[in-house]
Amino acid sequence: MGDVVLTTAVARRYARAFFQAALGADELEQAFADIEVLTSVVADKQVSAWLLDPRAGESRKRDALLRAMKDTGRHFVNLLNMLERRNRLAVLTQLPAAFLVLHDEHHGRQRGLLETALPLIEGEKEALEASFSASTGKQVSLEVRQDASLLGGVRVTLAGTRYDGTARARLNAARKRLQEVELNIG
Structure with missing residues (x-):
C-alpha cells in the first residue's frame, strides 16, 4: 500500500x-x-x-x-x-x-512521494522527512522514486499538495515568464 x-x-x-x-x-x-x-x-x-x-x-x-x-x-x-x-x-x-x-491521519502519520532525478545522498530522505514532519506535526514517510525527466532537484507530493523544486519546474517557469514578456524592439 x-x-x-x-x-x-x-x-x-x-x-x-x-x-x-x-x-x-x-x-x-x-x-x-x-x-x-x-x-x-x-x-x-x-x-x-x-x-x-x-x-x-x-x-x-x-x-x-x-x-x-x-x-x-x-x-x-x-x-x-x-x-x-x-x-x-x-x-x-x-x-x-x-x-x-x-x-494514517488517525494515527498521526502521513505518507508522501519524493521524486528525484538522481539518486539521493545518504541522509537526504530522512532530512526531508524530518522537515516535513516538523511543518505538518505528523510523522511523514516518503516513498522515493527516481525520474530522470525531472533533470535535477526534488518534487514532494504530500496530502494532495505538490512541492516542486525540480530543474524542470524552474525551466518551465522561466519559459512562461519569457513568453509573457512584451518585447519592445525598434
Missing part, C-alpha cells in the same frame, strides 16, 4: 464513511485488514479494468469480490452492497489509497 495515488472526491467520501463506521464500532483494524486485501485484489490490472467496465454488471462484481475476499468485516460487506446499489463499484480501485490517508 505504499504508492501515492490520486483519488477522486467520490472515493474519498466513501472511504471516509467506511472509516468512520469502522472506527465508531471499534473495528478499525478489521477495516484496515479488509483494505489490505482489497489493495492486493485491485492491484491486478485485469481486475481493475473489469471493475471500471460498466458492461460487467454491478451485482456480478460485488459477488465476485465477496468470493475473492473471504472473512471481510461487516462494514466492508455493507460498503460493497451500498456501492453496488449506487453503481459505484469502480470506486474500489481508488478506495485503498483514500482509506490509507484517513488511517
